[in-house]
């Protein structure tokens with residue numbers, strides 16, 4: 001059984017690793033805590049002295065298990081930070097060298113994708129557009145200028161483990177590198193009005209030569 005959709009981006013496996021690391025550690029910690037609560041209740045209740053039944057928690061001796069718990073969780077938290085720091089820095093704070101540049105714009109209720117025209121530059125008169133279908137080449141660093149036309153939307157590409165809110169009046173540049181050809185969904189992950197559920201697009205990841213052919217087709221239109 002697959003819990004997550006197939007990973008098709010260069011950093012998807014790293015994001016999954018953080019997810020399973022945190023889920024695993026927290027699951028084990030929860031089981032231990034639940035056991036420590038339930039075991040005495042279920043087995044020791046009758047033999048308790050009055051003092052055991054009512055712990056005031058004064059003094060280090062009585063608090064030591066609490067301090068131990070805090071210490072374990074603090075260590076776990078710092079370990080998560082240690083593991084995820086480089087991963088988030090790579091995904092969120094660095095932009096690898098740009099190989100393809102597109103604009104992804106959310107609007108009520110569709111996705112509009114803009115590509116550089118024959119001049120190879122975005123934001124010029126010969127730019128070309130597609131609606132609800134984003135063509136990308138495989139294994140290239142894609143810079144996406146993420147924008148919203150009207151209200152807040154959110155670009156969600158499950159197969160790339162990518163999600164970013166887009167805000168009217170603001171440009172957010174993020175990157176992705178798709179590592180497998182195929183067709184993947186891109187949806188809106190921010191309730192943005194009555195048509196939100198229909199705000200679905202497709203990402204078509206093509207081999208580089210097919211991508212070039214596709215762009216040539218768009219230029220002709």
Ligand SMILES: [Cu+2]
Nearest residue numbers: 153188192199
């Ligand atoms: Cu939306």
